[in-house]
Amino acid sequence: xxxxxxxxxxxxxxxxxxxxxxxxxxxxxxxxxxxxxxxxxxxxxxxxxxxxxxxxxxxxxxxxxxxxxxxxxxxxxxxxxxxxxxxxxxxxxxxxxxxxxxxxxxxxxxxxxxxxxxxxxxxxxxxxxxxxxxxxxxxxxxxxxxxxxxxxxxxxxxxxxxxxxxxxxxxxxxxxxxxxxxxxxxxxxxxxxxxxxxxxxxxxxxxxxxxxxxxxxxxxxxxxxxxxxxxxxxxxxxxxxxxxxxxx
Numbered sequence: 001x002x003x004x005x006x007x008x009x010x011x012x013x014x015x016x017x018x019x020x021x022x023x024x025x026x027x028x029x030x031x032x033x034x035x036x037x038x039x040x041x042x043x044x045x046x047x048x049x050x051x052x053x054x055x056x057x058x059x060x061x062x063x064x065x066x067x068x069x070x071x072x073x074x075x076x077x078x079x080x081x082x083x084x085x086x087x088x089x090x091x092x093x094x095x096x097x098x099x100x101x102x103x104x105x106x107x108x109x110x111x112x113x114x115x116x117x118x119x120x121x122x123x124x125x126x127x128x129x130x131x132x133x134x135x136x137x138x139x140x141x142x143x144x145x146x147x148x149x150x151x152x153x154x155x156x157x158x159x160x161x162x163x164x165x166x167x168x169x170x171x172x173x174x175x176x177x178x179x180x181x182x183x184x185x186x187x188x189x190x191x192x193x194x195x196x197x198x199x200x201x202x203x204x205x206x207x208x209x210x211x212x213x214x215x216x217x218x219x220x221x222x223x224x225x226x227x228x229x230x231x232x233x234x235x236x237x238x239x240x241x242x243x244x245x246x247x248x
Contacts, residue, residue, distance in 0.1 A: 021148020039179030041164020
């Protein structure tokens with residue numbers, strides 16, 4: 001995946017690029033967000049929280065792990081500072097994703113002005129769509145495309161949270177919990193389709209080592225798996241490139 005691409009083709013115009021982003025989001029990410037947020041909205045009502053708080057967490061936290069962490073701590077009666085800290089730490093994974101994505105907008109001065117808004121509204125659905133589509137787009141089209149994708153995904157979050165809250169009690173528990181896991185399943189398919197060899201290796205290693213590490217440390221299984229699988233994939237890919245460059 002080449003984030004340093006500097007495509008300078010003719011711009012299609014802000015409105016067309018924004019519309020293209022909306023259509024790209026409606027193709028799949030929108031529905032994944034709705035499905036996952038239906039599960040979250042149902043959990044919000046089951047926990048005794050109001051719809052306003054649920055929607056506020058969707059728009060403010062905008063990351064399902066952080067939202068679920070907030071919900072669990074709220075039910076346990078944790079202090080507000082602990083809830084804010086935990087939710088923020090759960091979404092800390094967006095920082096390296098934003099660092100990786102930022103070079104795509106290099107050369108467009110508008111991106112610097114809007115960088116904090118871009119960081120706030122970014123989700124993994126948006127990130128994967130932008131990383132797949134933007135490298136082949138003219139630089140001036142990338143920012144409106146980003147906001148087109150983001151707008152539709154945020155709309156999906158609002159619709160999904162509201163629908164789940166209204167439907168709570170009418171859906172079996174296993175369906176509610178299954179919907180929450182739609183997003184991770186979607187991410188596996190997205191990352192598996194990436195052409196970069198290190199990404200494919202990381203997905204495979206994560207699928208193998210994740211369940212094993214979870215048996216040893218359920219609380220830290222996910223971050224440990226990410227570090228182990230990601231590091232091993234990086235080293236394996238680097239070793240592969242070194243072997244290819246070595247003269248026969």
